[in-house]
Amino acid sequence: LPASLYSDAVLTELLRTKETSTFLGGESPTTVITGSKYIPLLSGAVQGDCTVDYAVDAALLSEIRGVLLIGPEGSGKSTALQKLAVDWAQGERLQNFSFVFHFNLRDFNSLGGERSLKALLQSSHPSLTAGSVAVVAKRPEEVLFVFDSLDQYRHSLDPSVHALCSDPNQEAAVSCLVASLLHGSLLRGSAFVVATRPTSNLKYLNGTHVEVLGFSKLQREVYFTNCFTDANATKPLLHMERTLGFYNICSSPRFCWTVCSIYSLLLDSGAKLPETLSQLFVDILVHLMETLCLNEASVRALVSPLGRMASLCLLDHSNIAQESIKSFGCQQLLTAVDAFLVVDGDPESDKCTFSFRSQLMQEFILALAFFLRESPGEGVEHFLTKHKGRATFLDFFLSGLSEEVQRRPLETLLGKANPDQIEDFRRWFKSSSAETWRGYEKDKHYRCFHLLHQAQNEALTKEIITPSARLEYHTDLSLQDCVALNYVAMSFNKIPSLSLCGTNILPEMAKFLTPTMSVSHSLNFSHCTFSTGAIPHLASALRNGVVSDLCLYNSHCGDEMLNVLATSLQNSKLQKLRGKKYLTSLELFKNSNCCFAFSLHGCDLTGGCCDDLVPLLTSQLCTLVINFNQIGDDGFIKLCKALNCPHNRLMHNCNLTAASMEAFAEALCSGQSHLRKVNLRANKIGDDGVRALSKSFLNRCELTPPVFKELASLLKVGTLKSLSVGVNDVGDKGAKYLWEAVAHPNCLLEDVEMTGLTDACVEDLCAALRASKTLKRLEMKNNSLTDVSVPAIIRAFQDSANMQELNLRYNDFSEEVLHLLDEAKIRY
Numbered sequence: 001l002p003a004s005l006y007s008d009a010v011l012t013e014l015l016r017t018k019e020t021s022t023f024l025g026g027e028s029p030t031t032v033i034t035g036s037k038y039i040p041l042l043s044g045a046v047q048g049d050c051t052v053d054y055a056v057d058a059a060l061l062s063e064i065r066g067v068l069l070i071g072p073e074g075s076g077k078s079t080a081l082q083k084l085a086v087d088w089a090q091g092e093r094l095q096n097f098s099f100v101f102h103f104n105l106r107d108f109n110s111l112g113g114e115r116s117l118k119a120l121l122q123s124s125h126p127s128l129t130a131g132s133v134a135v136v137a138k139r140p141e142e143v144l145f146v147f148d149s150l151d152q153y154r155h156s157l158d159p160s161v162h163a164l165c166s167d168p169n170q171e172a173a174v175s176c177l178v179a180s181l182l183h184g185s186l187l188r189g190s191a192f193v194v195a196t197r198p199t200s201n202l203k204y205l206n207g208t209h210v211e212v213l214g215f216s217k218l219q220r221e222v223y224f225t226n227c228f229t230d231a232n233a234t235k236p237l238l239h240m241e242r243t244l245g246f247y248n249i250c251s252s253p254r255f256c257w258t259v260c261s262i263y264s265l266l267l268d269s270g271a272k273l274p275e276t277l278s279q280l281f282v283d284i285l286v287h288l289m290e291t292l293c294l295n296e297a298s299v300r301a302l303v304s305p306l307g308r309m310a311s312l313c314l315l316d317h318s319n320i321a322q323e324s325i326k327s328f329g330c331q332q333l334l335t336a337v338d339a340f341l342v343v344d345g346d347p348e349s350d351k352c353t354f355s356f357r358s359q360l361m362q363e364f365i366l367a368l369a370f371f372l373r374e375s376p377g378e379g380v381e382h383f384l385t386k387h388k389g390r391a392t393f394l395d396f397f398l399s400g401l402s403e404e405v406q407r408r409p410l411e412t413l414l415g416k417a418n419p420d421q422i423e424d425f426r427r428w429f430k431s432s433s434a435e436t437w438r439g440y441e442k443d444k445h446y447r448c449f450h451l452l453h454q455a456q457n458e459a460l461t462k463e464i465i466t467p468s469a470r471l472e473y474h475t476d477l478s479l480q481d482c483v484a485l486n487y488v489a490m491s492f493n494k495i496p497s498l499s500l501c502g503t504n505i506l507p508e509m510a511k512f513l514t515p516t517m518s519v520s521h522s523l524n525f526s527h528c529t530f531s532t533g534a535i536p537h538l539a540s541a542l543r544n545g546v547v548s549d550l551c552l553y554n555s556h557c558g559d560e561m562l563n564v565l566a567t568s569l570q571n572s573k574l575q576k577l578r579g580k581k582y583l584t585s586l587e588l589f590k591n592s593n594c595c596f597a598f599s600l601h602g603c604d605l606t607g608g609c610c611d612d613l614v615p616l617l618t619s620q621l622c623t624l625v626i627n628f629n630q631i632g633d634d635g636f637i638k639l640c641k642a643l644n645c646p647h648n649r650l651m652h653n654c655n656l657t658a659a660s661m662e663a664f665a666e667a668l669c670s671g672q673s674h675l676r677k678v679n680l681r682a683n684k685i686g687d688d689g690v691r692a693l694s695k696s697f698l699n700r701c702e703l704t705p706p707v708f709k710e711l712a713s714l715l716k717v718g719t720l721k722s723l724s725v726g727v728n729d730v731g732d733k734g735a736k737y738l739w740e741a742v743a744h745p746n747c748l749l750e751d752v753e754m755t756g757l758t759d760a761c762v763e764d765l766c767a768a769l770r771a772s773k774t775l776k777r778l779e780m781k782n783n784s785l786t787d788v789s790v791p792a793i794i795r796a797f798q799d800s801a802n803m804q805e806l807n808l809r810y811n812d813f814s815e816e817v818l819h820l821l822d823e824a825k826i827r828y
């Protein structure tokens with residue numbers, strides 16, 4: 001048979017495939033291809049992003065003789081192989097090969113005896129003549145073997161366990177022929193493509209790895225449009241994206257097929273589409289059971305053994321179990337079993353292999369069977385631990401099915417679940433969640449959110465998660481975690497805070513979290529990176545939500561974000577914004593209505609930024625935190641220009657010296673400043689700085705006795721030589737501290753001015769005058785001293801070694817004491 005005729009024959013054979021479409025297994029590849037529904041799949045090939053078909057062709061057109069197509073269940077490997085063979089047979093691809101042989105390795109599992117490669121090829125490809133087989137043997141470089149389902153193959157490819165052969169006429173076990181072909185001893189120079197889920201046998205094979213990633217979101221859109229008519233695709237597509245699109249399984253074409261199939265049935269019957277993964281599988285199972293037309297007892301009799309099989313398959317490393325199906329007690333239901341299982345070998349025999357068409361359904365049935373158990377067996381904790389690492393969604397399904405409303409459609413078909421089993425799950429869920437919530441393992445938190453999301457029971461959510469809980473998550477939050485987190489947050493009207501430090505905030509993530517952001521009082525996005533598409537979602541949460549505190553420390557986003565953010569601040573409830581970047585858009589923030597606290601703590605700022613800061617300070621900003629920056633004196637002097645606003649400034653550790661204190665003091669003395677609080681800790685402003693500052697502070701501040709107590713302790717350290725209390729009404733109480741300080745041996749004060757005093761202070765005043773070694777001038781104008789104090793004051797003035805000048809003008813003295821003051825050279 002010439003090669004061209006052979007390819008025609010192959011095409012006919014391929015298109016006459018025996019594979020049928022099943023609800024869980026997918027649409028038969030032939031139907032996909034002939035129905036023009038084939039969508040080129042995404043690959044994670046070494047060459048970078050391209051389609052699987054392109055990656056395979058590129059490898060096979062080069063010198064590479066082996067390609068390994070690796071992807072998870074239902075990712076489209078078999079369909080891609082079928083498409084390759086059809087395209088080749090139609091002369092559209094890989095025409096460097098004259099012969100393409102397509103095999104499913106699963107079919108070789110039960111092929112006993114020995115045969116030659118030639119015989120194998122002829123028996124599996126009846127159109128191949130003996131002459132053609134001879135050509136194949138002579139021109140191996142024109143031959144391509146396509147092997148599907150390596151993961152279902154029961155024999156080892158380890159070359160050391162086979163006596164590899166090289167002669168196409170030599171008879172050997174099929175496993176030996178396959179190993180010999182793949183290791184290049186037989187038909188050396190021929191090429192192969194092997195498709196498989198990740199499996200241990202892969203390690204024996206050399207070849208280019210092409211990862212099959214399945215459908216992207218865009219391809220799902222196309223797929224839905226193909227499945228429904230254009231106009232009708234939008235509703236189911238949007239629904240799927242909202243309720244399931246965040247799960248990785250949505251990249252599986254097989255999953256998409258099942259979803260489209262069930263959606264289309266539900267929509268046709270006017271039923272509601274499912275909201276969660278658990279609800280989806282309730283609907284699918286109900287549909288399958290209804291199609292099988294089984295009575296209640298039979299449905300139950302099917303689910304229980306399937307549950308045991310599901311467990312067996314999960315616990316088996318290769319996900320295939322080799323066991324007599326009869327041993328599960330469902331031999332009467334073999335046809336029904338076919339909807340769920342792929343059976344290899346005679347199901348009536350003592351041993352055949354079986355695997356589930358869909359791992360998700362496998363886990364769902366396992367969960368359902370757990371609740372149907374009549375006799376109490378292992379507890380739920382043991383049940384979950386046993387399947388840990390093998391099942392992905394088992395606890396999700398348990399949680400969904402534990403809710404009566406959700407399992408009701410199934411219970412209508414198969415009768416009531418065992419209440420003790422449900423109770424066992426509930427008890428475990430509550431106790432394990434309480435423990436999870438006390439701990440800090442974020443993965444366990446997420447898991448708890450997922451289970452609550454599946455349960456869809458608001459009361460349960462509120463019972464398990466306290467409303468004051470802080471939702472703080474970092475870096476590893478996935479899209480599906482966001483959805484579950486959002487479900488939990490939305491069960492409360494408001495939450496105190498949401499923190500996603502260090503997370504790469506993608507548009508989808510922000511979209512799913514928008515409701516949560518809106519109900520959070522505080523949002524912490526420090527060290528986050530925002531994609532442009534994420535910003536509008538954050539902005540909308542700010543505009544419509546209750547966010548009052550937004551932290552963007554070291555977060556990365558473009559100018560675009562700043563604009564969007566700043567505009568949404570107009571109507572936001574934001575009061576506090578933290579983060580360096582936002583300096584550049586101060587003008588924008590200036591126009592917003594909010595009263596800001598702006599924190600730039602430790603943002604590596606230098607004096608250069610102060611020109612930008614000034615306009616902000618003159619806006620509605622109320623607090624500026626600028627601690628731990630290298631602002632320096634020049635920068636600070638600029639900031640002093642904007643002191644006429646009621647701001648709090650925290651300038652802790654800003655590399656300031658006395659050089660800027662004078663300007664600061666001047667600004668304070670200008671009478672314009674409404675400054676309420678300033679913190680200059682850990683700056684080197686020195687004595688001169690303190691002197692300049694104290695002068696201005698005391699001049700204009702309404703200081704109270706505790707302040708004087710502080711001031712007195714400063715004076716005892718001996719920094720100041722002059723103290724003027726300005727317009728402050730020191731009062732006797734405040735003065736008491738100051739007199740004590742004046743009397744202190746370390747005090748260096750030479751000039752002191754005091755106000756607000758009465759006769760009650762005289763005893764302390766006199767003690768201070770006598771004790772001080774430095775005091776020379778004392779101004780006590782405008783006080784309320786009376787005649788009774790005069791003799792004591794005169795005595796103390798005369799006893800003092802240093803006093804040169806005492807001014808007591810404008811006190812409440814009578815004429816009678818004035819001559820005494822005259823004599824003592826005290827001004828009055």
Ligand SMILES: Nc1ncnc2c1ncn2[C@@H]1O[C@H](COP(=O)(O)OP(=O)(O)OP(=O)(O)O)[C@@H](O)[C@H]1O
Binds near residue numbers: 073253
């Ligand atoms: N490229 C595609 N375009 C449209 N539908 C596809 C495509 N690939 C797969 N499908 C759908 O997904 C189903 C499953 O695909 P397929 O059997 O090829 O996956 P697989 O990776 O071989 O799975 P398994 O690992 O279970 O063997 C198909 O039956 C078909 O319905």
